[in-house]
Amino acid sequence: MSTSPRILTLRVLRSSPVEGEAPHWEDFRVEEAEGMTLFLALTEVRERLAPSLQFDFVCRAGICGSCGMLIDGKPGLACCALTRDHGTTITLAPLPVFELIGDLSVNTGKWMRGTAERLETWIHSAAKPDLTAVEPRMEPELAEAIYELDRCIECGCCVAGCGTLRMREEFVGAIGLNKIARFRLDPRDERSDEDFYDLIGDDTGVFGCMSLLGCHDVCPKGLPLQTQIAFLRRKMVAVGLK
Amino acid sequence: MTGSIEQTGLPADIPDLPAPGRAAAIPVSATRAGARLRKSRWPARLDLLQSVSGLFLALFLVAHMFFVSSILISKDAFHTVARFFEAAWLFGKPQPWVVSVVVGVVFTVFVLHAWLAMRKFPASFRQYRVFSEHKAQLRHSDTGLWWIQLWTGFALFFLGSVHLYGMLTQPELIGPYESADRIWTGTMWPLYLLLLFAVEIHGSLGLYRLALKWGAFEGRDPVHTRRRLRVAKTCFSVFFLGLGLVTLLAYVQLGIAHADQAGQRYAPSVVGNVAVRN
Amino acid sequence: MRIVYTDVLVVGGGLAGLRAAVGARRRGQDVIILSLVPPKRSHSAAAQGGMQASLGNTFKGAGDNEDVHFEDTVRGSDWGCDQEVARLFVHAAPQAVRELAAWGVPWNRVKAGPRQVVMDGQHVTLTEPEASHGLIAARDFGGTKKWRTCYVSDGTGHAMLYAVSDQAVAERIPVHERTEAVALIHDGTRCHGAIVRDLVTGELSAYVAKATCIATGGFGRIYRVTTNALINEGIGAAIALETGVATLANMEAVQFHPTTIFPAGILVTEGCRGDGGLLKDASGHRFMPDYEPEKKELASRDVVSRRMEEHIRAGHGVKTRFGDHLWLDITLLGAQHINGKLREVKEICQHFLGIDPVKDMIPVRPAQHYSMGGIRTDAAGQARGLAGLFACGEAACWDLHGFNRLGGNSVAETVVAGMIVGETMADFVESSAGELQVSTALVREFLEREQAKIDTLLHGNGKENASELMRRMQDIMTEKVGIFRRGDLLQEAVDELQALLLRSRKIGIDTKRAGANPELVTAYRLQKMLKLALCVAYGALQRTESRGAHFREDYPRRDDASWLKRTLATWHDDFQTLPTLAYESLDVTRMELPPGWRGYGAKNAIEHPATEARVAEVATIRSAFERADRYTVQQALMPFDHLVPEAFRGRNARPGEQTS
Numbered sequence A: 001m002s003t004s005p006r007i008l009t010l011r012v013l014r015s016s017p018v019e020g021e022a023p024h025w026e027d028f029r030v031e032e033a034e035g036m037t038l039f040l041a042l043t044e045v046r047e048r049l050a051p052s053l054q055f056d057f058v059c060r061a062g063i064c065g066s067c068g069m070l071i072d073g074k075p076g077l078a079c080c081a082l083t084r085d086h087g088t089t090i091t092l093a094p095l096p097v098f099e100l101i102g103d104l105s106v107n108t109g110k111w112m113r114g115t116a117e118r119l120e121t122w123i124h125s126a127a128k129p130d131l132t133a134v135e136p137r138m139e140p141e142l143a144e145a146i147y148e149l150d151r152c153i154e155c156g157c158c159v160a161g162c163g164t165l166r167m168r169e170e171f172v173g174a175i176g177l178n179k180i181a182r183f184r185l186d187p188r189d190e191r192s193d194e195d196f197y198d199l200i201g202d203d204t205g206v207f208g209c210m211s212l213l214g215c216h217d218v219c220p221k222g223l224p225l226q227t228q229i230a231f232l233r234r235k236m237v238a239v240g241l242k
Numbered sequence B: 001m002t003g004s005i006e007q008t009g010l011p012a013d014i015p016d017l018p019a020p021g022r023a024a025a026i027p028v029s030a031t032r033a034g035a036r037l038r039k040s041r042w043p044a045r046l047d048l049l050q051s052v053s054g055l056f057l058a059l060f061l062v063a064h065m066f067f068v069s070s071i072l073i074s075k076d077a078f079h080t081v082a083r084f085f086e087a088a089w090l091f092g093k094p095q096p097w098v099v100s101v102v103v104g105v106v107f108t109v110f111v112l113h114a115w116l117a118m119r120k121f122p123a124s125f126r127q128y129r130v131f132s133e134h135k136a137q138l139r140h141s142d143t144g145l146w147w148i149q150l151w152t153g154f155a156l157f158f159l160g161s162v163h164l165y166g167m168l169t170q171p172e173l174i175g176p177y178e179s180a181d182r183i184w185t186g187t188m189w190p191l192y193l194l195l196l197f198a199v200e201i202h203g204s205l206g207l208y209r210l211a212l213k214w215g216a217f218e219g220r221d222p223v224h225t226r227r228r229l230r231v232a233k234t235c236f237s238v239f240f241l242g243l244g245l246v247t248l249l250a251y252v253q254l255g256i257a258h259a260d261q262a263g264q265r266y267a268p269s270v271v272g273n274v275a276v277r278n
Numbered sequence C: 001m002r003i004v005y006t007d008v009l010v011v012g013g014g015l016a017g018l019r020a021a022v023g024a025r026r027r028g029q030d031v032i033i034l035s036l037v038p039p040k041r042s043h044s045a046a047a048q049g050g051m052q053a054s055l056g057n058t059f060k061g062a063g064d065n066e067d068v069h070f071e072d073t074v075r076g077s078d079w080g081c082d083q084e085v086a087r088l089f090v091h092a093a094p095q096a097v098r099e100l101a102a103w104g105v106p107w108n109r110v111k112a113g114p115r116q117v118v119m120d121g122q123h124v125t126l127t128e129p130e131a132s133h134g135l136i137a138a139r140d141f142g143g144t145k146k147w148r149t150c151y152v153s154d155g156t157g158h159a160m161l162y163a164v165s166d167q168a169v170a171e172r173i174p175v176h177e178r179t180e181a182v183a184l185i186h187d188g189t190r191c192h193g194a195i196v197r198d199l200v201t202g203e204l205s206a207y208v209a210k211a212t213c214i215a216t217g218g219f220g221r222i223y224r225v226t227t228n229a230l231i232n233e234g235i236g237a238a239i240a241l242e243t244g245v246a247t248l249a250n251m252e253a254v255q256f257h258p259t260t261i262f263p264a265g266i267l268v269t270e271g272c273r274g275d276g277g278l279l280k281d282a283s284g285h286r287f288m289p290d291y292e293p294e295k296k297e298l299a300s301r302d303v304v305s306r307r308m309e310e311h312i313r314a315g316h317g318v319k320t321r322f323g324d325h326l327w328l329d330i331t332l333l334g335a336q337h338i339n340g341k342l343r344e345v346k347e348i349c350q351h352f353l354g355i356d357p358v359k360d361m362i363p364v365r366p367a368q369h370y371s372m373g374g375i376r377t378d379a380a381g382q383a384r385g386l387a388g389l390f391a392c393g394e395a396a397c398w399d400l401h402g403f404n405r406l407g408g409n410s411v412a413e414t415v416v417a418g419m420i421v422g423e424t425m426a427d428f429v430e431s432s433a434g435e436l437q438v439s440t441a442l443v444r445e446f447l448e449r450e451q452a453k454i455d456t457l458l459h460g461n462g463k464e465n466a467s468e469l470m471r472r473m474q475d476i477m478t479e480k481v482g483i484f485r486r487g488d489l490l491q492e493a494v495d496e497l498q499a500l501l502l503r504s505r506k507i508g509i510d511t512k513r514a515g516a517n518p519e520l521v522t523a524y525r526l527q528k529m530l531k532l533a534l535c536v537a538y539g540a541l542q543r544t545e546s547r548g549a550h551f552r553e554d555y556p557r558r559d560d561a562s563w564l565k566r567t568l569a570t571w572h573d574d575f576q577t578l579p580t581l582a583y584e585s586l587d588v589t590r591m592e593l594p595p596g597w598r599g600y601g602a603k604n605a606i607e608h609p610a611t612e613a614r615v616a617e618v619a620t621i622r623s624a625f626e627r628a629d630r631y632t633v634q635q636a637l638m639p640f641d642h643l644v645p646e647a648f649r650g651r652n653a654r655p656g657e658q659t660s
Ligand SMILES: Cc1cc2nc3c(=O)[nH]c(=O)nc-3n(C[C@H](O)[C@H](O)[C@H](O)COP(=O)(O)OP(=O)(O)OC[C@H]3O[C@@H](n4cnc5c(N)ncnc54)[C@H](O)[C@@H]3O)c2cc1C
Pocket: C011, C012, C013, C014, C015, C016, C017, C034, C035, C036, C037, C038, C039, C042, C043, C044, C045, C046, C047, C048, C049, C050, C051, C052, C157, C179, C180, C181, C182, C215, C216, C217, C218, C227, C228, C229, C231, C232, C234, C235, C236, C267, C369, C370, C392, C393, C394, C395, C407, C408, C409, C410, C411, C412, C414
């Protein structure tokens, strides 16, 4: 199928805060294979060239959101990135904003947990569900619409792609706003718009967004962040004017 | 936890946990706390005000450009427009202070808008550097456009203020010769040239951003809409820049031609009952 | 010495662990969850298909109930499962789905009226009942009589995991992410918690707990080719094994899936073949008709997987740097069909192969998919052998699945078992047995022992290369303990794995740093994984029959007479190179559904001597209770109410069914 395989240079921003190793670029050469993803390439680098290289892959199928990194400067999932879509030199750097663990590994989990606590991203309902009774009904279209917003895999790409957030790290970011939109849409969550306003009604919340739309354009799951943020802004201003 | 420490008799001072993902220090309410302090409504109002002020200024500028470009029709046309704002039709006699009032209102909105928008400026050199690095790295169009909006806004701060101050203090000196002299003999044209570019780019970007920010014209496919909005934005810029440049050129030409009589005020060719010379 | 105390320690932040943690927390216990990764990144997120629960809301699910689900599950298990557990499970599954609904899972809902579906290659119109509009919908899955699999589009596991994880946040349960349990602290009879390594700093600490629950998922990564995530290395099961007292059961029961894209091992749906896709070899030859003239590509999962491997072994695979594969050709289905009905397959192909299945063939190879075996527990989730140790989810052998699990029963198991184990642990902690009595000396001993192991790896003078040994183990498992098994190959595998185990004690490491050190992690995990691999291989070697997913070419019949039993593996001391195997018979005389033909597959089982009598007995009871409702009949056949925790008693309501 292919002619002689390309030799790829992976230019990786390496560092190790724990060991006090400052960030520096290091090049690794691997031979490209058919259908090679950055997951395969990096695994090969670790097995053959740099056993200490840190990165986070879990599902290696674009499902779990572990492997976000800056690929040629753009946030993306490394496991879904085919090397053939890139030049012979591919630069890889850890996602900004998140706490750096080492090399390409960052602590997205801590950030996401903080967001979940801050925005209380769970169904708030006073009623205790009756588990043996037939479940409450929901319109099929509504269930699907909720799922559309529920598909976020917390990869952090939108966080890294947002200039606002990079300047002001207290900003909730598109992922946080999308979560609020998701729970707001869910009739099982009894919170009112006033409650949501308390969570995102300021410049660290929805009013902080400057509509840069990097979030929307880098989201690997294609979430409708642009429309959801605009929608929330309208709703939250409505609360503000009440 | 209920007393497991006592039961073991082990030292009770538990060291800090090696817990990267541990609960942040943000208070959590597991159940809905009824008596939470309500958050201030001001952020919402200010956000809206920023947009409304921007929209007002943008719309004002559309009208303003048409007024100013009436010079392209004829000197009289511009003269008529200028005098119109002095409200002789209302008071019977031209009242330049009316123009000052209008300018004052616009100036106020301008300042208000600038004050609101400045909140979005990078607040420190660190923020500035982070953003410009981010922009260079991401090479993302909408992020780049905001940067332009930021810089044009910053420029307007000075350029617009100079212009508005002039209009505020010398409302009576608006007219074909008066303006042309100011522009050429008074060497205001470089300022106007910069102001023109700054404001048209800033304004059209602002309108584009307004549509995205509030989800206007969203339709089914927001990405598609965005593409169309961007085309509209470019058309807007190009049209008003073109109009502005031609207008400015007209003033410059008039200014050159009128340079030796600079300071002489314009007398309309048809002395109607409206434009009584003072 | 860092010691952390808690009432309940849950090792694993997947669906099972999270649900168990929430249960115990709601009963007022202090809970800490450990996880290698942020909980929402656990492999539970990968389940796309769905979760089985007999709600009976849809047209094709009408008439479904616990009894039908029970029989499907037992047949699916090839009678290898614990029938009481299966009963408990089918009873609680609808409650689990409904609880998840209340927690926000956006289950797909029934839309009343006609809709188009494709069944068996035909377009069929189904009319969903008006009375079910808005209730939870279900789709069809293999091995089930009714459409019973509740789903959330193509992201069921994701939606479930996020909902449960958010509940854990709501309950303020701390999750210590990027930590790994590397040993259990125990005194031979009672488990006191775990020694935990911080994967960022490398520091070891002791987590002392009244109850410890292992919910660490499957161990697919002992195979080279697997659909499992990279973190599914079975360390939870391995540390239980290493206690020497806890037992692993049925480790040889490993499920394989025929079509996973090569080399990534990512699943592509069976629908490709169902809709007419063909399997081809290196020379473009369609080989399945040579092996299976009747059913061809559409023979059952295990048969297809087996034939594919056989064909590759015969040298007809496509050779690549990563190994051999075959082709799945769906180009003949046409662009319209693929873009419409197989969109997900298309996306996977584009993402991971950069090919368009409308034009190109898909490289596929069967891959390890699921581990039925694991830490042996009783019906309440209490591990055998160590008080205070519990297990649930794929890491456990609660024994719902026997030798083959049904699709959709696994995510259901995680939450149902989590519900039950959460209660069990709370009961245990509240009871006098749950009191914590552990000496600091013991804790220190365990800490020092683990530290010493790591130091030996880091600073010893070993020469063996960990990733090389890892690859070798994975190759052996895939090649010799794979889909079809043979005594001689299994023996070779066992011998080679033993040799690897010995070599693994002499691993040397280049990167000396103590903190985040992937090389070190590979090294110590490998030592544990080899033990699991040996349990699988040795168990498979000993089991001279074919049952469910365990297929022996040299013993192709299911042998109830000698093998209606569960394999139990223990590892008494660290210098052993083989597990100690023991067997536990399944009691035919108490089975609600005595062994018989599954309704599919071979009909050649060797009957258990007690089967005939039990069949007759069941028939007598059924006829004696002819007029009674199904609950009464069931109660007479095999009572299980005593196993159901208080919180989950009561009968499940269904539209159009009388529950009393
Ligand atoms: C591709 C794929 C598709 C599937 N689809 C379906 C389906 O449609 N329906 C279905 O029913 N089943 C399906 N399954 C099976 C099902 O998803 C799993 O069996 C189930 O999700 C396992 O859940 P769990 O909670 O037991 O483990 P996991 O979700 O794997 O979680 C394990 C947890 O343990 C942690 N952990 C592991 N080791 C340690 C350690 N040593 N220390 C600390 N923490 C540790 C991990 O970090 C993780 O949080 C599928 C499986 C795969 C691979």
